[in-house]
Amino acid sequence: MEFLCSEEDIVNWLASKLEEYAVYIPSEYGFERASSSDELKLNFPLPAISIKSLFFPHSDVLMRFRGKEIVEALPDEEKKIVLTKACDANSLKVLDAVFLSEPVDPYYERRRKNTVIVTVECEQMCYGGFCKDIGIEPEGDVVIRRRGKSYCVEVRNSELLPEFEKFEACDEGAEETAKGTKENLLNIEWLEDAFESEVWDEVSRFCISCGVCTYLCPTCHCFDITDSGRVRIRTWDSCQFPYFTMHTSGYNPRPEKKHRLRNRIYHKFSYFPQRYGIVACVGCGRCVRMCPSRIDIRELVLRRD
């Protein structure tokens, strides 16, 4: 069902949720919890750190050691409303596939389960972004699209329907034309026989093996587990780090950066789709914008003129 709302209507709806829910809104560097209605708005930036940090934080305590006793440190089941853009909303499909399939990750599941995703559709792709080029459509419990000076609010989660029924229905004809039929520019078939290709030498030549692309990526989800004092923690890890695949024996199956960069591309566009049926990239362009060496994933996975 779709409803015609003003920005004020939507902000008021979110504000009415502030007590029951933790409402998160993107800011420049990450998602921040709104403490008052003044902070709620529909025009927000794509934050440097993606939505994954809300469910799969950079550093997470798994358990604590108290003498010989081990205490599991499960996070609270916080009721969340998260305002986001289509790319980050779609990345949750990827993360859910990993963390919510058996065996379920209880840390992720607890943070994720009472979450309402409110997606605001972008009118224009971000610089370096390619979401619309690879067919990313808004996902979420509520999807908000601009319609002139108002907004068309599509309520996909039926539990939320009663809260919007007071609003006028949005005519759906205009909706269809807005979606359009943009050609999907994803071009990944060539990966099938490119494992030994020289292209990996070329594109990785100036890779500095930092973690920017993977840490900013909303779908990258590799982690490491270490003990830190009397706690066992899980922290983000990156397949671009040379030590990521280092065996205890001293053997490293991905010794060179070309192997590591290749793995990143294959994981997203070959292994993940084979296993879960979806590509593990949402075209947010964070890696394109922030790569210190200007390595551009679009050159590898998009058809270009």
Add this chain to the structure above:
Amino acid sequence: MNEVSLENVDLILGWQKGELVAKPFIAKNEEDIPKLIADFTCSINLVRFLHDLEFDGKAGIFVKGCDARSLEMLIKEGKVDRDRLHIIGVPCRGVVDAKKAMRIIEMEGLKSPISVTDEGDFTLTDGNKTVRVKREELLASCCLTCRSPTPQIYDTLIGEPVEGSKDEFKDVEEIESLSLQERWEFWSDTLSRCIRCYACREVCPMCYCKECLVDPTNVVVTPKTTAYEKANRPVWISKASQLQENMIYHLIRAMHLAGRCADCGECERACPMEIPVRLLMRKAEKDLREIEARLAAMG
């Protein structure tokens, strides 16, 4: 580019045109030479790539003033062989900060592809809309205080020397003037943003240690490393991105770079979280300069 050739070198490490800012490039054949560029989009310091560049004879390398400072330091530290380099110096009027440019692009709603032109101030255009930006608003912050934009070491210099500006460490003084509490809050706020991607370390030409204190292993693991050594490897710093750990990382890095940092700005250019990493290095440099001046005055 007429001034450069592959006559005496195996390859030239340079820049080629990229989207918004230049990309690193290796010219190996004559047909690569016209692809080389040297302008205000060449923000990347190429010196760092010398650490893993393979070549038999000599390599050519493009350097701006700040890049040359880092190269000079590496030569002094014995990490780079001067005799195997042909240094192509590029006097520099400052380079574009891609993050600043992207912020303007998003704010003004410009659509890719965007071209940037240097007309004293900068012009960004997507063909339909044109935005003029003041020079200092688009330049990398290290360019605003650059004392030596003209390389001090080179074999070939392309273009006329550029006069440096006077660096009075205003940015450092601004932080120094804050109260202890305010400074603590400033650094707590900025350093708690750190995601420990180590882009600042990886991009830094001076951070060439084979192993770093933050790496998961602090002893080189070989087939001969014993289980005891592995189990008892020192862990200096937790992998958790917590303020105290982030602080230790950045402070130790600053200490290790004190007196060596060329202020090429690579750390800030690479940081996705826009942490003012240079401020720490610059504080160390300012202190060193003051100590030096005091010692000199003592005779």
